[in-house]
Amino acid sequence: MSNDDVSAPDEGRGGHPNDETDATFIIVGVGASAGGIEALAHLVGRLTLDHLALVVIQHLAPSHESFLAPLLARNSSIRVQTAEDGMRVEPNGIYVIPPNVNLAILSGVLHLMPPTPRPGPALSVDFFFRSLAEDQGSRAVGVVLSGTGTDGTLGLKAIKQAGGITFAQDPNTAKYDGMPRHALASGCVDFCLAPDAIAGELMSIGHHPYWHERAVPRPKTEFEGVSKLILLMRSMFGNDLTYYKPSTIERRIERRLALHKFERLEDYVKLAQSNPDEVRALYKDILISVTSFFRDTEAYEALRTRIFPRMLENKGPGSSIRIWVPASSTGEEAYSIAIALLEFLDDRAQEYRIQIFGTDVDENAISHARRGVYPENIVLDVTPEHLRRFFVKKDASYQISRRVRDMVVFSVQNITKDAPFSRLDLVSCRNLLIYLQPAMQKKVLRILHYSLNPNGFLLLGTSETVGDSPDLFSLVDRKNKLYAAKHVPTQTSADIGFGTGVRETALVAPTTANMRPILNIAALAERKILEVYGPPGVVINENLEILHFRGRTGPYFEPAAGAASLNILRLARPEIHADIRRTIHQSIKDDVRASAVCKMTENGSTRSFRIDVLPVTEPETKSNCMLVLFVELPELPGPAQVLTQAPSAVDESRLQDMERELLVAREYLQSTIEELESANEELKSSNEELQSSNEELQSTNEELETSKEELQSANEELTTVNDELQTRMLEQQLTNDDLHNVLNGVDTMLIITGIDLRIRRFTFAAEKHLNLLPGDIGRSISHLNPFVGGLRLEQLGADVIETLTPFTQEVQAPDQRWYSLRMTPYKTLEHSITGVVITLADIDVRRRAFQLGQDVAEYAGMFLDVIGHPLTIIDARKKIVWANRHFYPNFGVSPDGVIGKSFAELPSGPWKNPKLDEFVEATMVTGGSFHEIEISYAVEGETPTKSVRVSGSRMPPMGGNAGLLLLSFENATTERASSA
Template identity: 40%
Template structure:
């Protein structure tokens, strides 16, 4: 007698059967194509073996009002069975599936599902839609291929596949009839295989068959660990970034990917390859960053932020406050701009009169991504993530995409930054760090949590990624919404430890012995004698640079120079005593013109309680190279009051005679200085006249250009 299975047994059996069916053990290849895609698809499938062991899903831009015969056309080029997709169709290996017209398609547990397009008219992105679904469903077994087509459909989907460690192939733009989609894909991600359509199948099969030895290891042996550490050292030297505390499994998967590309079977050989090819280090660095982002990613998070989190924050802040936010790992800026848009919408919704503003600091380790973010220009693909209302209000439509409005752009400051080693932003009200911690070891995660706690104001809000958690044990953060990963910094202060982050810029100095050893110096008699003469008998002098800053002093210069009052200033112009300060600027200008010495005679300077006459010699230095361009200034005292040659002394008061001599010397110096000033003024006038002529010439050229443009405009208007 047969036993009738119970409901529980039937349920368990169905569950087991379903789980078995969902374990797809073969790769699923999504192929996106548009204009010129039919020829590329035919070339592709003509070169796919009948038993490749893969399933192929074709997403072609089709006329929504015509059924089309694409499956029939492709069937002529391949021995595999080609099917037009119907609802809930199971994917099998060695089959080709073609999307029907006027449908969007996704995949769940290996079954294809069809939807009516959300967009009734205008831009549709069926390739992006399916690629994202494929990445979520098949994870690392997902494969995305972009063939000929216009526009940029598929680029965002390839990013999602890349994030899941899937494989990305693109038709070489040079071989494509229309290179828009291939070129957009190349700009969006690091492509694993780039080739003509007829070469892609062979390269893909070779890529999948070529599995490095590290791929099958669950436990990393010491030799592989050592080689991985060598790669980390090479990356640190090349890029300045330290990956030593990133999860080793993630690093191994990304290294394995690059080894597959170059058909290298051992990690030790790849280390050597990196040493010989610095460009590969840059590519590996980009591969490790996994810069995947989109506008309003995880829509429930942004709805929560707009409806609850921001309004509560607005209520707590005083009037006129600046809300400070930090977006960590911002990639190309979509998340930062999303926050700016939601802030504006939330502020309008609450209708308070607090005059709040938002300042966003968005940082990323990738300088290229930061440059793209600063431009604020995005492809047409963002229509899949941004509503028409937001597009019309916060973006400006351009020919090839959308430009973020100035009002939103000015709310964000983008900067390259490594969260592990660079100083953090502080006094924050909002901190976003989504999908970064999952790639880091727990030790580094805990250190970053301490850093985030330090950066946020008490009551500040932290947002993490969907797969991340606040893993501190001392109640540093209070959950606001554990499902959506909103946390609030605790108001109660907690004890924090000093954080020592690994830094590629840390230089370990050579250890020196603390014991000071006495070294006996055998001096040269000539050198010692020269030093003695220099110190005791050489005239006072100073060495200055071109700006007048004193570089070196010889002898006693106190009679000629004195420190200026206030902040310490070692500039000759500030330190020159009364009388000398008037003469030096002109003399220094002359000295700079040639190598002839410039001499000043009988300069009267004020000293402490009296006056002193001094001769000054200035010499521009040409050699040695180390002090080339410096000026040596030598002071020598005049012992007695100078007398003018051929002058007969007058009878009378000796003081009167001395006074007349001083006045005559002052007059001579004034005449020389006046002559020098006239020469400089003449030179300046000539230079200004020359500049004026150049400006007039430029003005005439601009007027001519303006007339030509006006004529062209009139011609265009008349057409």
């Protein structure tokens, strides 16, 4: 199962069921780019749009007026008009996008939107296709025609996810196949056809009941057909879809019926039973493998501001951060969470072990996620900053950077039956529950709660809630559907049913009757004291639900008639209802303790008590709770009896004794007060001294901390510099090794000098031919002047450095061999000149061959050019070095195409006959004496076969070359015709 949009548009019959016009026609979006006008002309030329409307999205030049509408009007009898802002789409119409805008649709009305400035090609096709899918739902149709790039692929995915039909032009018929080929590679295309065939298919499927009928109750036989299809998919893929919502499965089956033009489910079931590929296609449709990067940006912002800080409260450096993304599809959401977490941690990311798990039942989707390669269309969802930091541009796609990829692990897993991951800090299960029945939703929520740490968090889709499981999760952010796991008795895998089939008994919440905490003696004593002497009360949550009773609360509560509830306002007695509400509201508002004195009459007597509300925080989940206490107040004493009787006489001496004792007590009290004041002053003085010392110690501690941080920073900088130096040393060593192997492997003589024209390096060939030694490094290049025919290399090198102009000349060495001398400036990567590079290439063979050709041509031209039939001279390698003037017209060749060429390189002629090669080789060995051979050959473009008589003889040695052969060609065809 895979991520999807926040709603399930495919469950209805149309995008807007309240609009009566929706059932009358279908809106088809057509996207094209380069070469698209020709394809559009073929498409609209065949269409009759009584039940269709076309919206054409063609890539247009933003600063030029478009003539696309009148061009299409020439090929179609249907009205073609340029789209305008606020224009309603009507059947039997074609609407063309104007230049320099994006087109959107809402409730069947077109809206012109300013284009979003972004680098790269325009993505107007994806923009409209997504809007069309959201607006029309399963009634959307998308067509991608000729064009370059990847625009349209993400839009077709959105249309298919919504239950619509998708087309792509056959790449073999497209002038530019980039857009259709990329759409086909994504696997989201239902039909791949030529434009003419697309028009016919649109008119055919447009009349299918899938588009026009409202939902009606299915007969029992059709329910049996759906069950058979579910069994086929379970048998092939091992995934039981029984607990998927029936409306989702049925709508997807109806879509497949429309594609195959079936109206009866029985016919489609027969097709599926005989065609495994169709079962595979239906299964893929039901899984809905569609997602995108940073879907619902507000949810990711809530993760950064509210969830990630709370996740790290109890984590120190080296701790693990574990996140699970079930139903991750092709990985966009898992990578998005990884990027959001990296942005939040910034430089602290390396302090934690981050593991993000992405799972899905679709193996193809998981394979795609592991590759981490996405089309360039993701610029619609990913900001340029994210693209720069976390993606690598490759051709027409973006690849997740290695840093992000290493954080995420993808695997195939079925959350409903496979064992989940554990000890997780966050689970992002978005838009999966909406496709499951309530019983399976409960099971999945229990699995997710089991996977989370006691202080873990759950992120759901915007259309999902924890439903009937408020005992497992507390609400953190209602808008973004963020929940915190509650601390409840631990469930076992047997309670949840890992690895077992789905049974109703497995979906019932486990009982906790036998789970009671184990207390020690001290805890028992404290609880007993609280029961005897503490006031009664209750603990309530933010929803005013009672979580715990303490003491005898019966005098204050009286359950109200109706459905059972633990809400404190429904349990409180009517006479104190208003006081409780006011006191709780005050405590929540000010987050302080609030109190109220109440009176309650019972059995004719009035009791007074105080209501105390104290805010508390649950330590495990950090959720807010309140403690409500009921404190009994003592009764006030009645009025005292007034004494009217006069005091009796008191003995005078007794009175004096009492006065004396009172005086002594006063003196003692005064002395005690003075001693207390003195002690207080001493304590105050000591306290001031301690405070001063504490401030000094704190200041010293701060200085030490600062010094420690500075030392640590300096140490980190030194470590970084050391790492850089080590890397540079390794690179330098590798460069030296490469240079050493290059210098030893090059056959050309090469010498490198410094700016002072002294030898720095030379190749092995230079060492061999110039008799250089390692000790010659550092010597002036004038040492090489004798080898280059006396040229002054030091002067030439200085000129090269000064003028930055290379110097080239052919020189003859003392051994009479010819070399090509070339001197070029030595230029560094910073474009500074630090020396000269000297190369000496051996050209002796070429120079002598050139001289030989000149000699042969001069010699032969003196005696042989007057002979009236073709003659040629070849060397030992069968290369032609001379031919007389009759040779060229006889065989239809030119001197430029003959001299220096071998027989194999010449066009058709007698030299293509293998007998000529045998004759030449034999003549080279024997010397010839004008041996003759007659051979036949065919001339290209001429039907008759020609014959020629060839004779040859080896020539006397010339210039030290004894491998020259003279060949004579005489036309035997003409002679044979004359004799006849």
